[in-house]
Amino acid sequence: MTVLLGQHGEIVLNPLSAEKLTKHTFLHLPQESCGVLLGTIVAGNIQIEQFIPIRNVAPNPLHSFMFSPDEWVPHALMAKKLVGIVHSHPHSDPTPSSEDLDRLHLYAGLLKVYLICTPHPITSSLIIHAYHILRNVDNGNTRYTLHQAPLTMTQVGI
Secondary structure (H helix, E strand, O other): OEEEEOOOOOEEEOHHHHHHHHHHHHHOOOOOOEEEEEEEEEOOEEEEEEEEEEOEOOOOOOOOOOEOHHHHHHHHHOOOOEEEEEEEOOOOOOOOOHHHHHHHHHOHHHOOEEEEEEEOOOOOOEEEEEEEEEEEEEOOEEEEEEEEEOEEEOOOOO
């Protein structure tokens, strides 16, 4: 028997977090950048209130990301505010790669949202895709998957 567990509400990103994420992503080009998303979950809706950059310590940061353990662990321990993670794909679409999906089980149990961003090819903005993290429990085995979801940006001052 398969049971799918996860949040399926709206994902909302505040503009200050989006701006900080954009600056961080462009600052680290051509490498992948990464960070955590802090926020709240109310009635199934996920409010992303803060983006916090984390250093990418992957052996090949041009094509993958790995959180600096010194920076990741404190956020993982305060899971109450931790709602998701984000990383960039500097040279490809903001869709999960096979490596992203293979490594999802390493931290998905703590998270609800997974964002992937790509620099726009012409402007200095980001293309951001949002995904709900779903937990599939089948005969005692847990497997995590990503389900694309709409991302809404709140207005400044709201």
